[in-house]
Amino acid sequence: MYAIKAQNLTKHYRVYLRPLDRLKEALTRRPCHQLVRALENVSFQIPHGQTLGIIGENGAGKSTLLKILAGTVTPSSGHLKKKGRVAALLELGSGFHPEFSGRGNIHLNAALLGLTESEIREQEGAIIEFAELAEVIDRPVKTYSSGMYMRLAFSIATSVDPDILIIDEALGVGDQKFQQKCVDRMMGFKEAGKTIIVCSHSMFMINTLCAESIWLADGGMRSHGKTSTVISEYLAYLEEGVSKTKEDKAAASGPGAPMPQIMAEELLLLDESENPIDTARQFQTLIFQIKTCCIGPPIKGHLGLIIERPDGQPIFTTTTQSAGFAPLEFAGRQTMRLVVPSIPFFSGNYLAKVVIADEHVVRAIHELKCEPFLVESDHPEFGMLWMAHEWVLDAKSAPAATEPKDCGGRACR
Secondary structure, eight states, X not given: OEXXXXXEEEEEEEEOSSHHHHHHHXXXXXXXXXXXXXXXXXXXXXXXXXXXXXXXXXXXXXXHHHHHHHTSSOOSEEEEEEOSOEEXXXXXXXXXXXXXXXXXXXXXXXXXXXXXXXXXXXHHHHHHHXXXXXXXXXXXXXXXXXXXXXXXXXXXXXXXXXXXXXXXXXXXXXXXXXXXXXXXXXXXXXXXXXXXXXXXXXXXXXXXHOXXXXXXXXXXXXXXXXXXXXXXHHHHHXXXXXXXXXXXXXXXXXXXXXXXXXXXXXXXXXXXXXXXXXXXXXXXXXXXXXXXXXXXXXXEEEEEEXXXXXXXXXXXXXXXXXXXXXXXXXXXXXXXXXXXXXXOBOSEEEEEEEEEEETTSOSEEEEEEOOOEEEEOOOSOOSSBOOOOOOOOOTTTOOOOOOOOOOXXXXXX
16 A cells, blocks of 8 residues: 555764764763764655655755665664665765766666666666767766766666655756756656655645655654645744745756746736736736746746745745646747736735746746735725625624725625
């Protein structure tokens, strides 16, 4: 029934401040070390064919858990059962011998994953072709760039037809074209009923890929369950100021990142007469006009729009995929619009952000925020948005009727 069953997985490391302390501890039988608790009593089960996400801040124990699941680290205590062949993509280039060529490391890593020599020879050509490293495959991997390392490691891990695939944040390395190839292959694994474990700081990817997720904090399991619920709890934790850094920013926005093939050039807020505005009235029609630019050949993907509070808390999110559209074809410069017939927000400042995602809505390719806009409201209620409502009172306690308020053309009682 289960591909992985973990019970009370715990990993402690002994840290010695001086080499002499090891000898001193052995001779005196008294502890001369500091105990670092990397993982503490983590238990979960993954059914066959399910994708599990693992999220948390740096130092939360995510990498330690993945290493235990992959079999490269032994837990200090607890029990772990796995069914099927496991392939893992952990730290960049882990398991590679720097002096061996790319071809030599294919044979070495594939053998460690349990393939026979004949199976390795059969898969060798496909691995090299997917990694796009035919020209350098016989060079020592110590001469490879980080992107080449990732290509080869991912190609080996996914070409051996594993039953369980474990992927760390390594997918953030490499050019966008190859990242999309990786996403496509992962989606193929998911559709084929493989078990996948994904660790990422991208809530966008985790929410799309994973039915369930685990949130680790300080080596322990803070939450486990439906992905949308776990992510909401994690983001609320970050927003409370417990963490100073939000780790789910897209790598594409970092300094020195290559220019994406498809970009959002402009995001404007228009009224129903198509005039640019920065202030809206509650219940009026708003149009979000999006201009995109595709560099090179046409590419398929989806558009998404997120409306946020100034503190980054999402209020509303929609995508062309959730609206039932097939992947859009981006080519050259295009203009598209999202029409909101009646904006229900109360008075306050808001931000809109457009996101261009790949055709599976797993990888965010580019995002752009508009300038903050103001919504004005005459309603006496307060909160975030107005909802149609009706008070039903006991006849004896009902006060005399008063003049009805103007509710923007809507029933208001």
